[in-house]
Amino acid sequence: MAQQIFAYILHKDGLVDDSAQELIVAARKLDPEAAVTAVVGGAGEQLAQACQQAAAIYPEVWKIDNPALAYINAEVIRPMLARIIPAGAITLVPHEHFGMDLAPGLSIKLNAAYLPDVVGFEGVEGGRLKAVREEFSGQVSTHVNFDLSGGAVITVRPGAFQPQEGQAAGGQVVDKSGEAGAAEPRRRYLETVAAEVGDVDITKSEILVSVGRGIEDQDNLELIHELAEAVGGEVSCSRPIVDAKWLEKARQVGTSGQTVKPKVYLALGISGSFQHMGGIKGAPFMVAVNKNPKAPIFQSADVGVVADILEFVPELTEKIKESR
């Protein structure tokens, strides 16, 4: 293949993100022989620390040091990346809130093809990549044929590629700040508003009774509260419940909500999108109840029940109360 591969490295407070380890595995899957280059943007000491860590993973690290990148802003770094990444290269970017901001536009500025949210690579033949994506919130998967011969930007789903241990690279850091050029921000970062702290901290709960779209109506939430009380757990939820303003944001589990680590997680009427599952850590014992037997949640759960939660939950609550 012999195309140059770049991996965009996320970092925060001087620590590189887990995706740094995942992207090199993804890159090697594209081309085991490729010299993979990490690209790290930021400013000052924190950037220097991130570059050092990246150099332990990648044989070469390109650094873009600019005060305008002290808070990373896709609109600011995109033109810089477009100036330093050569035509025809393949650039891998994590598919999360920053990657989604950066990557589509980067593909245009590099005149490269774009493939979002990949969960697997199944080989390259004649400049065409066979890749795996998911659609409909993970209910079905697809193989796509992707022409990367003229250069490509690919976003890679966090967690899709398992990091490999013990690949100390001893890479060198190359300062590309000058070549990357000046910032010309048409979008200016102001501040980060911290998530509202609710009256409950679900991150500390051992038992979470979590509810999703299957609850259908706000009035039905009472069923969930009753079950939570019966088992001695807290009520949490998936995104649609917060979007509908039926429960406060502080109860939302997922990448855009709370990261929880309970011992037992009851997923009731939750389909199990990767954004939701991304908020569940520590491998809890998971019970899923969903009326759709094909719901992706059943792939992650330990125990599953195909049922309508509106009928199932009250009966379960009743039985638990009886059995005490």
Place this chain on the structure above:
Amino acid sequence: MEILVCVKRVPDTAENEIAVNKAGTDIDRDDLVYSVNEWDNYAVEEAIQIRDKVGGTVTVVSVGDDEAEEVVRREMAMGADNGLLLCDDAFTGSDGKGLATILKAAVEKGNYDLILTGAQADDGAGQVGGLLAAMLDWPYASLVNLVEIIDDKKIKVGREIAGGNQEMNEMDLPCVLSIQTGINEPRYVGIRGIRKVASVEIPVKGAADLGLVADAAGKAGAKVNRLDYFVPELGEGAEMLEGSTEEIIEKLVEILKAKGGIK
């Protein structure tokens, strides 16, 4: 403020179980209920609220076949001023870049200050807004959960980032935003609202009207082509409890007790 909102007609995942058809060439589309993509509905609501505050017009555009018209009409019933349908056989099989190319051509025929898309649609790609912005060379923000108009040159935009935090930005107009769900509460559209716009003429434009050459979009220009649909075998998955509801509940209570799920 002249606002364009890009919408897509999709199978409604709240109403349907999505399954792969026998041949694995597509999802099973028999008896599917379609609706407007959920994220796009929030985008239209946001556009209407902005217009109601600062004046201007809201135009809803969709790339699709004749059936996409019902979705455009529904969003007009919410209160959008104009509809626009971009429809041509040559658009079939477009990848994300193809769609953005078609939309760009439509944008250049208008005089818009602000373009909104949904943050993602049924294919989970989340790409069209970002591609379109870069093609137009306009600034872009994704996953937007707050919009405040400062003046006719700039706006304040909140983005949803990790952990429920919100990143606040100031942006120059014109710009493109991809809208996240939860930004507002989309208004209900009743049968009366639909009736009111039932006879409104929605203009249809094809490749020639937009000045697009044959391989600018559609299958011919696509770098991404879907090969098949499948359901992956991901290990064993959950142990499914079966039997009567009573039996299942008995088993489940036992399991929960054993695993510490009942305090």
